[in-house]
Every structure is written in C-alpha cells, then in structure tokens.
Amino acid sequence: MNLPTPEDVVRAAERIQPWIRRTPTITINGPGARPVTVKLEGLQRSGSFKLRGALNKLMALGPDARGGVITASGGNHGLGVAWAGFLLGVPVHAFVPEGAPAVKVQAIERAGGEVRRVPGAYPEAALAARNYALSSGRPYVHAYDDADVIAGQGTAVRELIEDAPEVRTIVVAVGGGGLAAGAVLAADGRRVIGVEPFGAATMHEALRAGQPVRLAQIESVAADALGAGQAGAITYPVCAAGLDRIELVTDEAIMAARQWLWDQTRQVYEPGGCAAFAALASGLLDGDPGPIGVVLCGANTDPGTLTR
Amino acid sequence: MNLPTPEDVVRAAERIQPWIRRTPTITINGPGARPVTVKLEGLQRSGSFKLRGALNKLMALGPDARGGVITASGGNHGLGVAWAGFLLGVPVHAFVPEGAPAVKVQAIERAGGEVRRVPGAYPEAALAARNYALSSGRPYVHAYDDADVIAGQGTAVRELIEDAPEVRTIVVAVGGGGLAAGAVLAADGRRVIGVEPFGAATMHEALRAGQPVRLAQIESVAADALGAGQAGAITYPVCAAGLDRIELVTDEAIMAARQWLWDQTRQVYEPGGCAAFAALASGLLDGDPGPIGVVLCGANTDPGTLTR
Numbered sequence: 033m034n035l036p037t038p039e040d041v042v043r044a045a046e047r048i049q050p051w052i053r054r055t056p057t058i059t060i061n062g063p064g065a066r067p068v069t070v071k072l073e074g075l076q077r078s079g080s081f082k083l084r085g086a087l088n089k090l091m092a093l094g095p096d097a098r099g100g101v102i103t104a105s106g107g108n109h110g111l112g113v114a115w116a117g118f119l120l121g122v123p124v125h126a127f128v129p130e131g132a133p134a135v136k137v138q139a140i141e142r143a144g145g146e147v148r149r150v151p152g153a154y155p156e157a158a159l160a161a162r163n164y165a166l167s168s169g170r171p172y173v174h175a176y177d178d179a180d181v182i183a184g185q186g187t188a189v190r191e192l193i194e195d196a197p198e199v200r201t202i203v204v205a206v207g208g209g210g211l212a213a214g215a216v217l218a219a220d221g222r223r224v225i226g227v228e229p230f231g232a233a234t235m236h237e238a239l240r241a242g243q244p245v246r247l248a249q250i251e252s253v254a255a256d257a258l259g260a261g262q263a264g265a266i267t268y269p270v271c272a273a274g275l276d277r278i279e280l281v282t283d284e285a286i287m288a289a290r291q292w293l294w295d296q297t298r299q300v301y302e303p304g305g306c307a308a309f310a311a312l313a314s315g316l317l318d319g320d321p322g323p324i325g326v327v328l329c330g331a332n333t334d335p336g337t338l339t340r
Numbered sequence: 341m342n343l344p345t346p347e348d349v350v351r352a353a354e355r356i357q358p359w360i361r362r363t364p365t366i367t368i369n370g371p372g373a374r375p376v377t378v379k380l381e382g383l384q385r386s387g388s389f390k391l392r393g394a395l396n397k398l399m400a401l402g403p404d405a406r407g408g409v410i411t412a413s414g415g416n417h418g419l420g421v422a423w424a425g426f427l428l429g430v431p432v433h434a435f436v437p438e439g440a441p442a443v444k445v446q447a448i449e450r451a452g453g454e455v456r457r458v459p460g461a462y463p464e465a466a467l468a469a470r471n472y473a474l475s476s477g478r479p480y481v482h483a484y485d486d487a488d489v490i491a492g493q494g495t496a497v498r499e500l501i502e503d504a505p506e507v508r509t510i511v512v513a514v515g516g517g518g519l520a521a522g523a524v525l526a527a528d529g530r531r532v533i534g535v536e537p538f539g540a541a542t543m544h545e546a547l548r549a550g551q552p553v554r555l556a557q558i559e560s561v562a563a564d565a566l567g568a569g570q571a572g573a574i575t576y577p578v579c580a581a582g583l584d585r586i587e588l589v590t591d592e593a594i595m596a597a598r599q600w601l602w603d604q605t606r607q608v609y610e611p612g613g614c615a616a617f618a619a620l621a622s623g624l625l626d627g628d629p630g631p632i633g634v635v636l637c638g639a640n641t642d643p644g645t646l647t648r
Contacts, residue, residue, distance in 0.1 A: 053366065053368060054366070055366070056364030056365075056366055056380070057364075058361065058362070058363070058364055058383065060361060072364070074606045075366065075605050075606060075607065077604075079606050294643070296385075297383050298382045298383060298387050298608060298639035298640075299383065299607075300606060300608055300643060331606035332606075335602070335608060335643035335644065335646050336643065336644035336645075336646070337644075338643050338644070
C-alpha cells in the first residue's frame with residue numbers, strides 16, 4: 033500500500049495554495065488561563081478543513097477528474113469536494129444519507145454539487161456512490177482513506193506550525209483519521225494527539241484491536257462530523273505509528289467547549305470542530321509539553337443553538 | 341484642547357499589549373470576488389475593539405483609577421470598560437439605559453462591572469453617570485470623546501497595518517467617532533473612510549454642519565453600537581481633518597453583509613460591526629485604491645438571528 037509521506041504534505045501545500053484561505057492562528061488564554069494556540073479553520077472556504085484534502089485529490093487526479101467525481105458525504109467532506117469541484121471546474125456528484133443535516137446538504141447544492149439522497153445511513157450512501165463510480169468510470173473521492181486526501185488535510189497543521197513554530201503538542205479531532213494522519217505527517221517531530229467522543233471512538237477501538245474495526249454503534253453530538261465508524265486502511269497505520277495517543281471526551285465537554293469558544297472568542301464551531309479543544313478544557317492535556325496547538329476544524333453548524 | 345497624536349497610538353499599543361489579544365488579519369475574496377483584508381476584532385476580549393480604548397484610559401489614569409471609574413454604556417463600551425477594570429483590578433460602575441440589550445448588560449455584570457440601570461435613553465444614563473462621577477470624585481470614562489480612548493482604539497488599525505502594510509484604504513464604522521479618529525491617527529498616510537447607517541449619520545451630519553450636532557432621531561439596526569447621536573469635541577476635529585469621507589449604508593446592506601460574513605467565513609458580527617463591510621459589499625469603495633482593509637469591530641450579538 034502507498035502510504036503518504038511528509039513530502040506529500042509539502043507538495044499538497046504548494047498545489048492547493050491558490051485555492052484555499054490561509055486561516056489565522058492565534059494564541060489566547062484558554063480555560064484555566066493556560067495559553068493555547070488555535071488554528072481557526074472554520075474560516076476556511078466550505079467551513080472546514082475538508083476543502084484541503086478534496087482540492088489535493090482533484091488536482092492529483094488532473095485530467096481524470098474532468099468528467100466529474102463521485103463522493104459520499106452529507107457533511108463537511110461533501111461540502112469540501114463540492115467547493116473543490118466548483119473552484120476547479122469539476123462536476124461533483126455527492127451521495128448523501130437521507131438523514132444528513134439539511135444545512136450541510138443545501139450548502140453542497142449551493143456550491144454546485146449534484147446531491148443524490150440515498151435511503152439508509154452513511155454505509156448505504158457510500159455503497160451507492162462506489163457502485164455509481166464503478167459503473168460510470170468516474171473517480172471516487174474517499175472522505176479520509178486516501179493518500180492525497182490525507183496529505184491535503186495535513187496542510188492545515190503545516191500552516192499552524194509555520195505560524196507558531198514554538199508549538200510542541202498538536203491536537204486534532206478524529207473521525208476516520210484523515211486529519212490526524214495528515215497531522216502526523218506534518219508535525220515534524222512534534223507530539224500529535226487525537227481526540228474522539230466516547231460515543232464515536234473509532235481510532236481508539238482500532239488501536240486497541242490492532243486494526244480498523246467497525247463500531248457497532250455511534251452515539252455522539254459530533255456524530256455528523258466524527259461518525260466515520262471505522263478507521264481506514266491508510267489512516268490507521270499512519271495514526272498507529274505516529275499518534276502519541278487518543279483522548280476521549282464526553283458530549284458534555286464538547287458542548288461546554290463550544291460555548292466557551294463563543295463566550296470568550298465569539299467563534300462559532302460545530303461540535304466535531306470543538307472536540308480537540310474539549311480535551312484541553314477537560315485537563316486531559318495538562319501533562320503534555322506546551323505550547324499546545326489545537327485545530328478548530330469545522331464551523332458548519334446552526335449558530336442559533338448558542339445563546340447568551 | 342488636547343488632540344491625540346499618532347505618537348499617542350504608538351504609546352497606547354505598547355501600554356495595552358499585555359492585556360489584549362492581537363486579533364487576526366486575513367485577506368479573502370470579498371463580495372464580487374474583490375480581495376479585501378479584514379481585521380477580525382470580534383475575537384478581541386470583550387467581543388469588540390472597545391477594550392483597547394478602555395485599557396488605555398484606565399492605564400493613563402493610573403493611581404487615579406484605583407478607587408474605581410464611572411462610565412455610561414449598556415453596550416460594547418461598557419463591556420470594554422468592565423473587562424479593562426477586571427484585568428487591571430479597577431472597580432467599574434456602568435450606568436446603562438433601561439432599554440440596553442440584556443445580552444450586553446449581563447455580559448458587563450459577568451465581567452465584574454456594577455450595573456446601574458437608568459430610566460430613559462443613553463443621554464439620561466450619561467447624565468446620571470457624570471453626576472455620580474462628580475459627586476464621588478471618581479473619573480468618568482467617555483465612550484469616545486477622550487484622547488486616551490481614541491489612541492487606544494487606533495491600535496486596532498495600527499495592528500492591521502503592521503500585519504498588512506500593503507493596505508491603501510482603511511474602512512471603519514463610525515458611532516461617536518472614537519475608532520474613526522484612532523484610525524486617522526494610525527493610518528500613516530493611508531486613506532481612511534468612515535461608514536455610518538443612514539439612520540445614524542452622526543459624523544456625516546457634523547461634517548455637513550461644520551461642527552458636532554445632535555441627531556434628532558436615531559433609527560438603525562446598528563443603533564445599539566453606532567447610535568451615539570453626536571460627534572465629540574475631540575473626535576470631530578480629528579475626523580474632519582483626517583477622514584477621506586463618510587459613506588452611508590442602509591440597514592438592509594448591513595444585514596446582507598452580516599449574512600455574507602456568516603455564509604462565507606463562518607464569522608458572526610453584530611450589525612454595527614458589519615457596517616464598514618457593508619460599504620464594501622455595496623460597491624461604495626469600488627473607486628478607492630486597494631488593497632482595502634476593513635475593521636470588523638464588534639461581535640456581541642445573538643447568533644440565533646443567523647440561519648442557513
């Protein structure tokens with residue numbers, strides 16, 4: 033298998049640079065007044081880091097993408113691919129599970145993606161998408177288990193390090209492991225910690241089993257972003273070799289972190305985008321070397337659920 | 341009268357630096373795909389730039405502030421003074437009009453400010469505050485017509501220029517003119533444009549009359565932030581001498597800009613914080629030399645009014 037390398041992240045950064053926003057990195061006093069460096073990736077086009085991997089994949093495909101690409105996601109990945117397609121002039125067919133959040137599905141359509149609703153949950157949508165990709169001969173863009181996608185996601189951490197080289201520990205949320213694997217490749221020797229909700233502990237279970245396993249159940253307020261349910265054949269070995277560890281956080285900690293970010297920084301993040309910050313706020317990183325850098329990775333959420 | 345100078349902004353920047361966040365400056369494609377450089381001052385402690393002027397004033401007062409300070413504001417200035425008092429250990433009494441937004445008044449209290457509600461509107465609250473300041477012998481912190489406050493606000497524009505020296509036109513919202521006057525002092529030769537709602541055209545009317553005049557009526561979606569209603573004895577001459585001009589925007593343009601900022605950058609700003617951006621989005625700056633730098637200056641708002 034072709035595992036992505038740190039050099040792939042460097043190449044991805046050069047490749048996608050014309051199309052992405054270089055999102056800000058800022059150091060603030062976090063909960064408990066401990067300084068924390070946050071990468072505000074909610075400011076990214078499409079509202080999450082997923083645009084990075086999607087762009088890198090479509091640009092790597094080059095002429096093979098011209099006839100259009102297929103993906104499965106009613107969430108941030110679908111949005112990222114739809115935006116990448118819009119920017120590069122590539123038609124995008126997004127297969128979404130019928131229960132996908134309307135706000136994200138509509139945003140995919142606004143970005144020009146052709147949405148196909150599939151009865152069932154994410155696995156059914158993914159199966160339909162793969163079948164359509166095979167029958168149509170168009171490339172399938174996996175949400176995380178793809179070397180180009182992983183290298184693209186790593187560029188977010190690469191920028192964080194460029195802007196704040198003093199950071200010694202990097203913390204990212206884990207769904208299927210695309211961002212975490214990219215962080216491992218970009219970290220340049222720094223400690224990398226993945227964070228998952230207790231109810232969607234995909235990489236945690238994979239590390240325990242020694243291989244990717246399918247979660248029997250996913251139950252988390254961040255499930256729409258971190259509910260992959262199975263680590264990838266590529267993301268797993270990269271994370272197993274390179275992550276310092278996985279920390280698990282409660283839904284309550286995630287929502288408290290989300291409220292803190294609004295109260296103290298006027299930033300709106302979706303639950304999955306706050307999971308890494310929740311680990312910090314919960315004191316789970318108190319023993320790790322600072323400064324600590326946290327990627328706030330997605331902001332596609334209804335801000336009306338934040339009050340005060 | 342002692343008018344503030346560009347050197348006062350430099351001194352203010354040094355003085356308040358330990359207490360403020362250096363908020364991010366980022367260049368994005370704005371409406372119509374024209375690049376625009378935005379200073380994200382909603383990320384400032386207290387949720388607006390007002391902390392800067394308040395800190396500079398309290399630090400300039402030094403020992404004279406130790407017994408506490410008085411201010412009048414149920415909005416961002418009150419919040420800024422309350423935060424400055426919290427950070428510096430100075431008791432703050434904030435006189436607020438009875439109709440002030442609950443969200444801001446509660447935030448003043450959370451920051452440790454002692455709130456006194458005054459029947460009537462802002463002028464009544466300001467009168468009560470001044471009387472109390474006189475009778476108690478404590479300093480009164482004016483929301484804008486104060487050389488130290490103006491110099492403090494100018495530090496936001498100074499940072500924007502440090503981070504994006506290529507900016508040639510600077511655009512700020514105008515309420516009483518504190519930020520605008522600070523921008524004039526910080527601009528280092530660049531063009532500075534002030535923006536007001538049609539229904540709160542305080543500086544526009546002052547420039548027309550050749551002196552500060554009291555608006556008979558204030559009616560704008562941004563009134564809680566930009567509704568000063570009369571330019572200051574200090575802010576007026578600085579703005580009259582240094583502003584290129586005032587542009588006026590409709591409430592509809594302000595709310596459309598607010599929605600655009602959420603849709604395209606996942607940033608939440610209050611109406612007053614979007615007024616300068618609304619001028620850009622309305623095409624009112626199409627003839628001005630770019631890059632254009634816009635200060636997004638306040639984010640104390642109910643995010644539930646943003647949908648999609």
